[in-house]
Amino acid sequence: MIELADVEAARDRVRETARRTPLEYSNTFSSMTGAEVHLKLENFQRTGSFKIRGATNRIATLPEEGRAAGVVTASAGNHAQGVALAATRTGVDSTIVMPENAPISKVKATESYGGNVVLHGADYNEAAEEAHRIEHEEGRTYVHAFDDPMVMAGQGTLGLEIAEELPELDTVVVAIGGGGLISGVATAVKGLNPEARVVGVQAEGASSVATSLEKGAVHELDSVDTIADGIATRSVGEQTFEVIRERVDEVVTVSDRDIAMAVTHLLERSKTLVEGAGAVPLAAILEEKFDYEEGEVIVPGLCGGNIDLNTLTTVIMRGLVRTGRYLKIRTVLKDRPGALEELLEILADHRANIYGIRHDRTSRELSMNAAEVELDLETRGPDHVETLITALEEAGYEVDRLSGPPSD
Numbered sequence: 001m002i003e004l005a006d007v008e009a010a011r012d013r014v015r016e017t018a019r020r021t022p023l024e025y026s027n028t029f030s031s032m033t034g035a036e037v038h039l040k041l042e043n044f045q046r047t048g049s050f051k052i053r054g055a056t057n058r059i060a061t062l063p064e065e066g067r068a069a070g071v072v073t074a075s076a077g078n079h080a081q082g083v084a085l086a087a088t089r090t091g092v093d094s095t096i097v098m099p100e101n102a103p104i105s106k107v108k109a110t111e112s113y114g115g116n117v118v119l120h121g122a123d124y125n126e127a128a129e130e131a132h133r134i135e136h137e138e139g140r141t142y143v144h145a146f147d148d149p150m151v152m153a154g155q156g157t158l159g160l161e162i163a164e165e166l167p168e169l170d171t172v173v174v175a176i177g178g179g180g181l182i183s184g185v186a187t188a189v190k191g192l193n194p195e196a197r198v199v200g201v202q203a204e205g206a207s208s209v210a211t212s213l214e215k216g217a218v219h220e221l222d223s224v225d226t227i228a229d230g231i232a233t234r235s236v237g238e239q240t241f242e243v244i245r246e247r248v249d250e251v252v253t254v255s256d257r258d259i260a261m262a263v264t265h266l267l268e269r270s271k272t273l274v275e276g277a278g279a280v281p282l283a284a285i286l287e288e289k290f291d292y293e294e295g296e297v298i299v300p301g302l303c304g305g306n307i308d309l310n311t312l313t314t315v316i317m318r319g320l321v322r323t324g325r326y327l328k329i330r331t332v333l334k335d336r337p338g339a340l341e342e343l344l345e346i347l348a349d350h351r352a353n354i355y356g357i358r359h360d361r362t363s364r365e366l367s368m369n370a371a372e373v374e375l376d377l378e379t380r381g382p383d384h385v386e387t388l389i390t391a392l393e394e395a396g397y398e399v400d401r402l403s404g405p406p407s408d
Contacts, residue, residue, distance in 0.1 A: 007157060007160060007184060007191070011157045014056040017046065018046060019044070021041050029285070034294045035298045036296065040161075043275075043302050044305070049082065049303065050078075051078040051079040054150070057157075067090070070092060071142070072095045072141070073144070075124070076099060076127075077098065077306060078230050080102075097121075100119045103306075104308065125233070147238060152184045152240065156185055163193050164192065171292060171296060172189050172196065173299065176200040177230060179241060186244070199248070201284040201289070202253050203254060203256065203259065205225035206225070206231060208220065208234060209236055213251065220235040226276065254283040256318075258286070260322070261283065261286070263275075263279045263312075264319025273305050274307065275305055277303055281303075321403050326355075327352075327403065328374065329401055330374045331392065332372055332397075340357075346395055350384075350388045358374040379404075
C-alpha cells in the first residue's frame, strides 16, 4: 500500500510536466450549501485532467529496457492523453487502446499528444483486454489507468496541493472510477491531516464500490451506463480497493441528472467547464448525498474538463429542463382558423419564448376536427412553468408535460 512518502517522491518527478492547479473559494456554492466550498480546478491541468500526474510518475520510474520497448495502456480518454503526453515528453513510444465509443474529442487529443490510438471494445474493460494482448505480443510495459502504486502516488500529488494550501480542510470529495485518484488523494490528505474526511463519489450507473465494500472484495458490474465517461469502469482495482477500504471515510452515488445539474451550475455560475466525472464531487455536495455542517471547509476535486461537445449539448439541455428553463408540452386544439393564435397569445402574455412548434392533424387518437400541437418553450424557472401550465389549463387546454421540472 502506498504511503505519504511515495506521493511526496512522485511530486518531484511530475513537477515539470503537471501543473499546480488553482484552488479557489466559491461564493456561489458556499451560499448554496452553507459550507465553505473551495473548488480544486484540476480541469485546468495539462491535457485537461489529473491523469497526467499518475502517467508521468509511472513512466518516469520505468527501467531503461522498459522505456526502449515502449508502453501500452487502455483508457476511456483522460488516462490516454496523460500517457501519450508523458511518453512523448520522455521519448517513449506509446500505444493507447480506447473503447470504440470513446468521445472523438478525446481520441483526437490523444493522437495529437503523440499516442498511437487503437479503438477496440464496448467499454474500458474490453479495451484493457486488447491492451494486454498487445503488451504480451510486443513486449511493451502496461501502464494501468489506476491499479498501480506509481500511478496512485502520482495522482496523490493533487491531494498534497489541497492539504498544503488549505490546512484547515475538513472534507475532500473525490470521484471514483477505478480508484487511482481517490487512493492517492486519501493517502496524501490523511498523511498531512489525519482528521480530514475523504468522501468518494460514483455515478449511479457505474457504482461498484458500495457493493465491493459490502462484500469485502472487489465486485465487477456487468455493464456501466453514465454520462460521466471518465469514471465509467465496471470495477475498482484490487490495490485501489484496499486503500479505499482503509482510508476513505464514505462512498456515495449521484445520478446523471445530478451530474448534469452540477455541470450546468459550474458553467453558468462559475464560468467553468468540466466533464461529467469532474462534476461528480460537486453534485454530491449540492444534492447533500453526505452529511456536512454549516461552515465546513469542503473541497470538491473537479478532476477533468474534457467533455465531448455532443455530450455537453445534452448535459446543458438536461440542466435547463431540470431548472425550469426549458419546457416541452403537448395539447390539442380545435382544427379551425385562429385556434393556434389563441394558444400563442396565452404563451406571449406569460412571456414564454417559443423554440419550436409541431402541428399534427393525422394522429388516429384525435377526432376529425382536432389537431395536436407540441411546443418547445424557453421559460424562466419552475415558478414560471407552473404559472404557464395553470394559465393554459384555466383556458380549457389539456396539457401533457413532455419535459420540464417536476410538478409539485
